[in-house]
Ligand SMILES: O=C(O)C1=C[C@@H](OP(=O)(O)O)[C@@H](O)[C@H](O)C1
């Protein structure tokens with residue numbers, strides 16, 4: 001892999017950019033595209049589906065299998081968390097058709113056990129989905145995470161769980177660290193919650209709710225609700241396991257108590273991780289194809305089919321189930337209001353920074369609470385490359401500008417890193433600080449990005465073979 005060394009100086013520390021990182025940072029020279037693209041890129045499993053299915057399998061009435069799950073830092077943290085609570089999670093010998101890692105057999109614990117700790121890393125899904133599970137365990141479960149994870153909002157989750165009967169000790173900041181003192185069961189019932197900062201607050205409560213004595217009736221009280229497709233994904237995953245879920249009014253969900261069926265289930269490819277690869281075809285010109293695009297899905301990444309044409313791309317879903325995006329190398333400016341697609345926003349903003357007209361991307365205020373304040377981070381980094389960018393309260397406005405090379409900081413955020421790589425396809429001499437942050441959901445990113453451009457990568461010459469480098473954590 002092409003890696004250079006940079007001495008991250010005092011500046012990085014002062015801005016908090018290199019929080020928790022060593023003085024000597026590795027930087028990754030983003031490859032510049034020298035020709036139109038023509039690539040076929042298969043993607044590992046969805047982070048969001050893998051996380052949900054691991055939780056539901058751990059709470060199910062018998063053992064089940066997850067086929068083609070994601071193996072990444074976030075999924076490893078979820079696996080470790082559920083194992084710590086007594087769940088058996090075992091890799092099943094990887095057949096050749098599982099290029100991204102083993103299927104998993106999940107054996108629920110007879111009784112969930114506490115007196116343990118859960119490392120959340122920077123995974124929103126772990127810090128929001130596992131505490132309700134911990135409330136069902138017997139004994140204390142201590143939660144903590146990365147330095148930046150301690151800044152991500154948790155108060156609505158902690159207060160909702162307390163209202164449902166849980167005993168939780170925290171430091172009063174409404175954030176990690178905190179300890180859930182599980183009593184072996186939870187009453188459940190009706191609860192109000194303001195989920196305007198994250199849909200994950202709702203999904204976490206719904207996922208464990210079939211195991212609450214009274215199920216749950218969640219009533220969202222905030223003015224906005226971001227990432228609605230992710231709540232629909234949660235509901236679909238519950239229903240697929242025989243759980244009764246209804247939505248009696250907008251912003252209200254009810255889950256009936258009852259068994260969670262044990263099933264064998266296949267995880268779809270991660271369509272949000274497809275975003276930078278498909279956007280590359282728009283940025284550079286040429287075509288990028290992603291095989292196995294699901295025909296019906298709750299993944300928000302499916303919206304790339306309508307969003308990328310706004311930038312001037314052509315999108316075609318083939319009879320073989322492969323999605324192809326074709327661009328002519330020019331990028332149109334866009335007006336997008338995408339509260340449901342905050343997860344895609346960094347890629348959309350990156351494309352807009354390469355557009356030949358002005359853009360406004362709004363409705364994404366909540367992404368200030370993702371892995372980093374993504375609005376501030378995107379504005380800072382695009383501006384540092386010469387971009388003409390304005391921070392809006394709930395989005396970003398971008399005017400066309402000639403960009404130049406420079407160091408792109410990742411803020412430990414995988415989607416910041418991949419957005420820097422996207423811009424680097426068209427702008428010479430962009431280097432990415434902390435490309436390893438892509439391991440959060442796509443450890444193979446650097447090799448796959450090289451493959452997109454036809455560059456052989458010594459670290460993993462064939463990304464369709466078993467990825468190396470210790471990135472698959474089992
Ligand atoms: O439930 C999930 O799996 C997710 C929900 C969304 O969170 P927010 O509602 O905080 O945007 C999304 O951005 C995140 O990447 C994954």
Ligand SMILES: C=C(OP(=O)(O)O)C(=O)O
Nearest residue numbers: 122123124125343370371
């Ligand atoms: C917001 C994201 O992650 P998390 O699940 O940690 O919230 C993301 O992956 O874009």
